[in-house]
Amino acid sequence: AQTVTQSQPEMSVQEAxxxxxxxxxxxxxxxxxxxxxxxxxxxxxxxxxxQEAYKQQNATENxxxxxxxxxxxxxxxxxxxxxxGDAAMYFCAYRRMEGSNYQLIWGAGTKLIIKP
Amino acid sequence: NAGVTQTPKFRILKIGQxxxxxxxxxxxxxxxxxxxxxxxxxxxxIYYSVGAGITDKGxxxxxxxxxxxxxxxxxxxxxxxxxxxxSVYFCASWGRDSYEQYFGPGTRLTVT
Numbered sequence: 244a245q246t247v248t249q250s251q252p253e254m255s256v257q258e259a260x261x262x263x264x265x266x267x268x269x270x271x272x273x274x275x276x277x278x279x280x281x282x283x284x285x286x287x288x289x290x291x292x293x294q295e296a297y298k299q300q301n302a303t304e305n306x307x308x309x310x311x312x313x314x315x316x317x318x319x320x321x322x323x324x325x326x327x328g329d330a331a332m333y334f335c336a337y338r339r340m341e342g343s344n345y346q347l348i349w350g351a352g353t354k355l356i357i358k359p
Numbered sequence: 360n361a362g363v364t365q366t367p368k369f370r371i372l373k374i375g376q377x378x379x380x381x382x383x384x385x386x387x388x389x390x391x392x393x394x395x396x397x398x399x400x401x402x403x404x405i406y407y408s409v410g411a412g413i414t415d416k417g418x419x420x421x422x423x424x425x426x427x428x429x430x431x432x433x434x435x436x437x438x439x440x441x442x443x444x445x446s447v448y449f450c451a452s453w454g455r456d457s458y459e460q461y462f463g464p465g466t467r468l469t470v471t
Contacts, residue, residue, distance in 0.1 A: 287464055344390060344409050346417075347402075347460055
């Protein structure tokens with residue numbers, strides 16, 4: 244069975260600096276999707292970025308980028324120029340490419356604190 | 360386009376009471392999900408549905424029931440509420456051609 248591990252329960256960063264959140268996963272599949280979701284204090288779950296495993300290029304969305312290492316089964320999220328609005332829980336998630344009824348396997352989350 | 364809506368936003372139940380959490384999506388998504396999120400924790404899947412009339416258990420189904428009579432609605436029923444069911448409940452949906460799983464705003468439930 245697939246598992247997702249986020250080893251950092253909490254991270255803090257100075258405003259305007261860069262922070263990297265770690266995620267590792269375990270799977271025997273070769274094709275799959277990986278996601279980072281953000282949950283601010285409002286509790287709303289917001290998709291930050293998505294990566295397809297068959298794509299060599301790391302996904303990027305403005306200040307958010309990933310370092311996807313397929314062989315190492317690692318999927319870290321880099322946030323550049325951190326802003327106060329980035330403070331939130333960040334969840335890493337995995338989904339098989341086909342089947343599995345589109346279920347997501349979730350990590351336990353990392354709480355990101357931004358210091359002004 | 361409202362996306363995924365959930366009602367109520369907050370609810371306090373006494374032990375042994377029952378209630379239904381409502382979830383509706385207007386994106387014609389086949390797949391719908393119910394999660395619970397305990398304080399400081401990640402999401403745990405309670406039940407899911409792959410289409411009208413089809414539901415299945417997730418990781419933590421005990422104490423809950425669901426039904427899916429239409430594509431749009433996926434209510435979650437709590438029978439005989441217990442303090443262990445105090446949590447935030449999220450409904451989500453996913454269409455075959457969707458890029459992501461869409462979430463409702465959540466329902467904060469307290470059982471005392």
